[in-house]
Amino acid sequence: MSWHADDGDLREYAHGTLAAPRLWSVETHLAACADCRAALSAHVPPAEISAGWARLDAALDAPRPGPVESLLVRLGVADHTARLLAATPVLRRSWLGAVVLTLLLAVGVGVAASPLLLLATAPLLPLAGVAVSFGPALDPTYETAVVAPMHTFRLLMVRTVAVLATTTALSALASLALPSFGLAALGWLLPALALTSTGVALTARLGPVLAPVLVGTGWTALVVLSRLLASG
Structure with missing residues (x-):
């Protein structure tokens, strides 16, 4: 992988089709690279991003059963x-x-x-x-x-x-x-x-x-x- 993640890898990562070990490399790089995270957002529809945030909010707000x-x-x-x-x-x-x-x-x-x-x-x-x-x-x-x-x-x-x-x-x-x-x-x-x-x-x-x-x-x-x- 180059200094930045390949555009094809970002596309596959966004669609959930990127296989290991490239998946692990891209995830590690995305955690430290704001430019690649911005490039990744171009491959994800806005509606899917909103739905993801909604699922995250629901999971965080859900009470834990005793x-x-x-x-x-x-x-x-x-x-x-x-x-x-x-x-x-x-x-x-x-x-x-x-x-x-x-x-x-x-x-x-x-x-x-x-x-x-x-x-x-x-x-x-x-x-x-x-x-x-x-x-x-x-x-x-x-x-x-x-x-x-x-x-x-x-x-x-x-x-x-x-x-x-x-x-x-x-x-x-x-x-x-x-x-x-x-x-x-x-x-x-x-x-x-x-x-x-x-x-x-x-x-x-x-x-x-x-x-x-x-x-x-x-x-x-x-x-x-x-x-x-x-x-x-």
């Missing part, structure tokens, strides 16, 4: 939904709270003589998780979520499914760890689904905090009343 987002994508969750879930810190706190409460429930039921503690408290876990995962008072990304190109109720449903799946799986594991109670240890499942569905349905009218609080209070009162009637 471990939680990558795991959700591997499990079959859509990219945008996985990013929405992974970018919400209140969801992670609700999952952590579910882990702690489930462990406490398992210990408490193991000590008690009946699964009443698990049956009464486990249905409240997903309801509480939904309550702390959405709303202006608790969610630091609430303003961003409101103006996002996604309906607010759909966003609430996405987070509800995430919380419900996590808490249900953890509570199920706690139930399986109590084989002495048999199928009675799984009696919390239908109440959990009913309480969560009722709370989500009332959120549109009562708000994301008041609705779960009222539903949870009603469930607690019902459990206490039934316990009093059974003992009296």
Whole structure:
């Protein structure tokens, strides 16, 4: 190769047809020669240059998926939904709270003589998780979520499914760890689904905090009343 890259080599390089080892020589020379870079631009259509810059900008601005987002994508969750879930810190706190409460429930039921503690408290876990995962008072990304190109109720449903799946799986594991109670240890499942569905349905009218609080209070009162009637 001469002092400057050959015009034919530049043309082939621009079209992507230049083969090694000339390709390596031209690339090395272009990195240090402004004149050859200017000559190279004459062989590339302006539209292709603009498209290349656009692809570069998109690649630089694209967020890098974290471990939680990558795991959700591997499990079959859509990219945008996985990013929405992974970018919400209140969801992670609700999952952590579910882990702690489930462990406490398992210990408490193991000590008690009946699964009443698990049956009464486990249905409240997903309801509480939904309550702390959405709303202006608790969610630091609430303003961003409101103006996002996604309906607010759909966003609430996405987070509800995430919380419900996590808490249900953890509570199920706690139930399986109590084989002495048999199928009675799984009696919390239908109440959990009913309480969560009722709370989500009332959120549109009562708000994301008041609705779960009222539903949870009603469930607690019902459990206490039934316990009093059974003992009296």
